[in-house]
Amino acid sequence: MIRPILIHPDPRLKKVCDPVTEITPDLRKLAEDMLDTMYDAPGVGLAAPQVGVTKRLLVMDCVKGPDLPQRPMVLFNPSVTWASEDLNTYEEGCLSIPDQYADVERPARVRVAWTGIDGLPQEEEFEGLWATCVQHEIDHLNGKLFIDYLGPLKRQMITRKMEKLKRERARG
Ligand SMILES: [Zn+2]
Secondary structure (H helix, E strand, C coil): CCCCCCCCCCHHHCCCCECCCCCCHHHHHHHHHHHHHHHHCCCCEEEHHHHCCCECEEEECCCCCCCCCCCCEEEEEEEEEEECCCEEEEEEEECCEEEEEEEEEEECEEEEEEECCCCCEEEEEEEHHHHHHHHHHHHHHCCCCHHHHCCHHHHHHHHHHHHHHHHHHHHC
């Protein structure tokens, strides 16, 4: 089931999300819905607060190319346990900030620990787009957006565009 994606600015996108203490059937259904919503958008990552649920859960699939098999990933309570000193710059976007893109510099490689949808602990090192994506999505769980890395003028410009977009959408 596809869920509506919140558009910035929204107070739920600024909250530090709560840890997941138990992976209930409702949360497993939420994860499935988030994957459906992400693929439909289309996007490579989605965090629970973006669909209005302020819990520490994200989904992602950074496999590129229609001929490659999908790799849907569900991460509960993800945390970065190691980050490389070398950095990488990607032009990032966000499903909660449609059609706006900007360069963001982040560690090129990160090791992330999380709880899988089966409740088991997992850890993996990510690089390339996967590394950028997982850091961007973990930021969401801490109430942080990619535009928070930009200068105040650029950030305000984008926020005003989003306020206008939301007014237009509300009018239908
Ligand atoms: Zn985002």
